[in-house]
Amino acid sequence: MCCPSATLAVWSSAWLSGGTASDDVLDALTAWGEAHEVVAHDDAIAEVFDLPVTGRVPATPVGLLGALRRLGTPGGRLVLPVAGDVRGLGGGGPLTTAALRAGEALVFPDLGYAVVPQPIAEGLLRWTVFGLASNPVLGTPAPEYVPLSEAEHGLTETVRNSAGALQALDVARDRPGVRAELSAALRTKPRLEWPSGMPGRALRVLQRADEVDAILTLAQADEPGGAMSASAAVRRAEALRPLGDAIRRARCAAINESVRLLSQASEAS
Structure with missing residues (x-):
């Protein structure tokens, strides 16, 4: 998105x-x-x-x-x-x-x-x-300039680490219908068009960031009945914060790399 x-x-x-x-x-x-x-x-x-x-x-x-x-x-x-x-x-x-x-x-x-x-x-x-x-x-x-490869790797690593942290805190639980919720959340986002010179890797990183962002949104609200204690909510927020940072970093890297390549195409023509 x-x-x-x-x-x-x-x-x-x-x-x-x-x-x-x-x-x-x-x-x-x-x-x-x-x-x-x-x-x-x-x-x-x-x-x-x-x-x-x-x-x-x-x-x-x-x-x-x-x-x-x-x-x-x-x-x-x-x-x-x-x-x-x-x-x-x-x-x-x-x-x-x-x-x-x-x-x-x-x-x-x-x-x-x-x-x-x-x-x-x-x-x-x-x-x-x-x-x-x-x-x-x-x-x-x-x-800040962040290479696209570095941002993509960072997003993957942060997803892995955040999942582990949530499991260790016992606040990551299976949720019936979560895949349908994720699909529905992604369908509500605007369908964007990009110019023909948009690099494929940047598009893949943007798509992955959107998917992780949808997961993050569900994870932040995932506590049926509001049963989570205040201390558990704080620990969960701390565990998820790096994921939000990685999503922002990946999106900026993908967009800024696309702008850089498009500008280079102009200089080469």
Whole structure:
């Protein structure tokens, strides 16, 4: 499943590399909402991107795509922040607040900006462009680079370790109908389309991350009748936390590797 920022990251990179049309980007985004609008967080950003500031009549994603091409970015990097891990966002400020609320952001470290989606109404998603806070000495922080192979291996190992930890805590129990529940959960997710240049390994990692995410969701709620004690619930949460981190890491690695390869295809053409 991943998220709207992942869809925009891959499809905008494919468009910037000349591998697809802008209409294809817009069509891909409809998986997350029938309509999308774009605004800038403040007047300075509005001037750079030639976008309306928040509170004015918004632009369409076409305006954002045109700004990205004009500003010369090769593509963005997906960031999936959680409390305690906001790497790649440049510290505190409006961007970090918005990204934590959304659980995602598309960062353009070479430009020093990021964009965050927010549901506004049924079927309407608003994208807001923020500035990345920069260090006077170190400059604008770039999201951590994680090789796709490393992230894939880490996800597999974490699944194994988490299963062992849950069994040791005696909070992992067989549950009748769990396979049907997992299948139903996966069917409710949006069906995403990816550009033709999307690497196969990245797609496999995204699919595996979705499957593990569905398992994690069921595991977090799996206690019929609410019989689990508070201490057992805490131990279970601690055992599952590394799994959530591994899922986020795998998704970011898969999306960012896809963006990298799509950008390389542009340079080679």
